[in-house]
Amino acid sequence: MIIRRSALVILMCLEIMLSAANLALVAFSRFRLEAGLPDYDGQMLVFFVITVAAAEVAVGLAIVVALFRSRRTIDVTTLTSMSH
Amino acid sequence: MDLGLIISSAVKIIGFVFLMLMPMIAYIIWVERRFLAIIQDRIGPNRVGIPWTNVGLFGLGQPIADGLKSFLKEDFTPGHVNKFYYVIAPALVMVPALLTCAVLPFGRDLVLPFLDEPIRLVIADLDIGPIWIFAIASLGVYGIVLAGWASNSKYPFLGGVRATSQMISYEISLGLSIIPVLLLFQHLNLNDIVRYQSEHGWLLLPMWGDGWSVQRWLYLIPAGVAFIIFVVSMFAETNRTPFDLPECETELVAGYHTEYGSMKFAMFFMGEYAAMIIGSGLAVTLFLGGWSLPFGLDALVLGVFSDTWFSWVPALLSTGIFFLKIVCFMLFFIWVRGTLPRFRYDQLMKLGWIIFFEAALANIFIAAGILMFA
Amino acid sequence: MPLPLFILFSALTLGFAVAVIANRNPVTAALCLVVSFVGLAALFIGLSAFFIGIVQILVYAGAVMVLFLFIIMLMDIEEEERKHFDRLRTAGGIAVGIGVAFLIGGVLWDFDYGKASLDDVPVQFEAAITLREADADSGIVRSANATAALREGRLKDVALVGEKLFNDYNLHLQMIAVLILIATIGVVTLGKKDSPAPDSGSSGGDKASES
Numbered sequence: 024m025i026i027r028r029s030a031l032v033i034l035m036c037l038e039i040m041l042s043a044a045n046l047a048l049v050a051f052s053r054f055r056l057e058a059g060l061p062d063y064d065g066q067m068l069v070f071f072v073i074t075v076a077a078a079e080v081a082v083g084l085a086i087v088v089a090l091f092r093s094r095r096t097i098d099v100t101t102l103t104s105m106s107h
Numbered sequence: 108m109d110l111g112l113i114i115s116s117a118v119k120i121i122g123f124v125f126l127m128l129m130p131m132i133a134y135i136i137w138v139e140r141r142f143l144a145i146i147q148d149r150i151g152p153n154r155v156g157i158p159w160t161n162v163g164l165f166g167l168g169q170p171i172a173d174g175l176k177s178f179l180k181e182d183f184t185p186g187h188v189n190k191f192y193y194v195i196a197p198a199l200v201m202v203p204a205l206l207t208c209a210v211l212p213f214g215r216d217l218v219l220p221f222l223d224e225p226i227r228l229v230i231a232d233l234d235i236g237p238i239w240i241f242a243i244a245s246l247g248v249y250g251i252v253l254a255g256w257a258s259n260s261k262y263p264f265l266g267g268v269r270a271t272s273q274m275i276s277y278e279i280s281l282g283l284s285i286i287p288v289l290l291l292f293q294h295l296n297l298n299d300i301v302r303y304q305s306e307h308g309w310l311l312l313p314m315w316g317d318g319w320s321v322q323r324w325l326y327l328i329p330a331g332v333a334f335i336i337f338v339v340s341m342f343a344e345t346n347r348t349p350f351d352l353p354e355c356e357t358e359l360v361a362g363y364h365t366e367y368g369s370m371k372f373a374m375f376f377m378g379e380y381a382a383m384i385i386g387s388g389l390a391v392t393l394f395l396g397g398w399s400l401p402f403g404l405d406a407l408v409l410g411v412f413s414d415t416w417f418s419w420v421p422a423l424l425s426t427g428i429f430f431l432k433i434v435c436f437m438l439f440f441i442w443v444r445g446t447l448p449r450f451r452y453d454q455l456m457k458l459g460w461i462i463f464f465e466a467a468l469a470n471i472f473i474a475a476g477i478l479m480f481a
Numbered sequence: 482m483p484l485p486l487f488i489l490f491s492a493l494t495l496g497f498a499v500a501v502i503a504n505r506n507p508v509t510a511a512l513c514l515v516v517s518f519v520g521l522a523a524l525f526i527g528l529s530a531f532f533i534g535i536v537q538i539l540v541y542a543g544a545v546m547v548l549f550l551f552i553i554m555l556m557d558i559e560e561e562e563r564k565h566f567d568r569l570r571t572a573g574g575i576a577v578g579i580g581v582a583f584l585i586g587g588v589l590w591d592f593d594y595g596k597a598s599l600d601d602v603p604v605q606f607e608a609a610i611t612l613r614e615a616d617a618d619s620g621i622v623r624s625a626n627a628t629a630a631l632r633e634g635r636l637k638d639v640a641l642v643g644e645k646l647f648n649d650y651n652l653h654l655q656m657i658a659v660l661i662l663i664a665t666i667g668v669v670t671l672g673k674k675d676s677p678a679p680d681s682g683s684s685g686g687d688k689a690s691e692s
Contacts (some may be wrong), residue, residue, distance in 0.1 A: 029507060031549065032501070035501055035510060035514050036501065036663075038541065038545070039514070040516065042517075042518065042521055042541075044519060045525075045533075045537075046524060049525050049533055050528055052528075052530070053602070054527040056602060056604070056605065058612045059605030059606065059608035059612065060609045060636070060641065061528075061530070062527065063645040064645070066533050067642075067646060067649075067650050067653075069533050070532075070533065070642070070646070071650075071657060073533075073536055073540055074661065075660065077544065077545055079664075080545050080549075081664055082664050082671070084548060085668040085671040086550060086671060088541065088671075088672060097556075099574065103550055233531070233632070235532065235639055236534075236537050238532075238539065238639075239535055241543075242536075242539040242543055243538070245539060245542070246515075246538070246542060249547070252551070252554070253512075255554075256508065256550075256554050268551070268554070278543070292551060293626055337656070
């Protein structure tokens with residue numbers, strides 16, 4: 024957000040952040056054995072995060088396309104009409 | 108890691124990919140040209156045989172000559188392209204296509220007299236076979252998209268855009284169509300699936316073992332629908348006629364590979380055929396019993412070669428059967444190419460989204476109903 | 482997972498994730514993210530979460546990033562120009578970065594490396610089998626398929642995930658399905674206006690089918 028202004032790249036960075044959380048969840052689910060097996064509760068959360076993130080990207084991209092159609096730009100710093 | 112695993116994996120990779128798959132890609136192109144020629148009442152490539160002699164060998168030297176030609180041609184890169192992506196795009200088509208073959212079982216467990224454990228004739232014996240194939244095959248889109256984009260000219264771009272939307276649309280019906288199959292087998296390991304079919308009847312030919320039950324015969328309905336959806340979606344996924352819109356020459360010159368020549372073009376070509384062979388392999392494995400013989404003949408073969416010194420014969424035989432089935436399937440591919448005209452693009456999208464998607468969803472419910480109540 | 486492979490894949494994941502942020506060409510950024518996700522999937526598989534790893538490739542690398550690339554190509558987005566940084570904001574960002582680095586460093590400093598390897602926490606097959614059989618006897622649904630695989634010493638990840646999903650998280654799964662349906666409808670409405678949006682709906686449909 025600080026150095027990138029393209030809405031698309033911001034969406035991508037969001038995915039990276041979610042993936043970091045996913046990696047932590049999967050790692051802990053493997054190291055915390057439950058009944059002798061990896062703790063699948065953690066992996067369930069990862070599964071749901073992946074599904075919701077995919078839906079979120081679809082909606083986000085649709086918004087970006089709509090934005091590009093009306094403004095011809097996706098630079099987030101130029102979208103200031105609400106602040107005046 | 109133990110050394111035995113590494114050695115056996117290396118031998119399997121070299122044997123399966125480089126000694127079986129690659130020559131098959133080369134020769135299936137020759138077979139396609141000859142077979143199409145027969146369909147269209149021509150002769151096809153029949154001259155190239157042994158050099159400097161008059162021996163023609165039905166043109167069997169054609170693939171070698173073609174390969175040499177691609178290698179020796181000048182590797183020309185147009186000035187207006189995005190160099191980096193232009194160069195890696197062909198590799199990105201080829202690599203996923205070859206990676207997917209890792210989970211295809213190409214034969215019964217090989218029992219060697221001097222080894223304690225049987226060798227499984229599959230490169231990676233994963234418990235998630237079909238999902239792995241879909242996941243890696245979906246990476247093949249990038250090669251085509253990048254080829255279209257990096258070429259920086261309008262026809263390749265249109266071809267790339269068409270290919271992308273076509274492939275992500277048909278991936279859905281492809282994935283949904285095999286769910287009834289997995290519901291019946293309850294395995295995701297392709298080797299287990301084939302072994303089950305060898306003992307209990309192929310999915311589309313349940314005529315031995317306990318395949319005579321009413322449930323299995325009723326199950327032919329969802330299995331048949333799944334097979335049709337799967338095969339047609341596979342045609343769309345591999346950009347084959349009648350769905351070769353991304354490269355249709357009447358509209359787009361040559362689609363996404365218009366700007367490519369010599370070995371780079373040959374890579375696209377080989378990637379496409381590799382994807383076709385793997386696709387046929389998956390169809391054969393899921394629906395037509397993979398490496399197994401029909402009518403319970405497998406048990407007979409095992410009985411005949413039960414002697415320790417001939418215990419490797421059933422494995423080799425099953426590999427031969429697997430490749431025979433793939434070749435038959437490829438002939439079907441070529442036959443369709445010689446028979447059907449090309450679809451219009453909107454028809455293709457309508458078929459994928461409105462007919463196949465819904466049909467595959469309904470099919471899952473029918474299959475689950477039969478499994479529950481019959 | 483052997484240590485060299487772990488180092489390779491984590492370097493791949495982290496390096497290309499940084500490249501996503503550092504690159505100004507959106508196509509390059511998207512492709513770097515794909516490589517990063519493939520590395521991450523390999524890490525998941527190394528943690529014996531096969532299903533999650535493959536779903537990561539299937540959904541992120543196979544569907545979501547193709548969608549990104551598609552939008553980038555269709556809208557013909559050029560490289561961002563280099564812009565002046567707001568001094569105050571840059572300083573703030575660096576400060577936060579240093580703070581997080583200290584935090585992670587502190588955690589790593591205190592970490593008990595005695596149990597840092599997967600070999601120290603092996604899957605206990607015998608215990609798992611006995612527990613699952615007891616569960617199955619007392620009427621809790623347990624996949625016989627997965628138990629049989631455990632008996633052979635294989636961790637049949639997909640069956641175990643499915644068991645958990647449909648036993649304990651069934652309601653959540655249905656909620657996700659409704660959410661995806663709503664998202665699909667929303668995307669179609671957003672994209673419909675003048676010309677149909679380039680295939681934005683497909684991702685929603687894709688996910689709906691997977692769950």
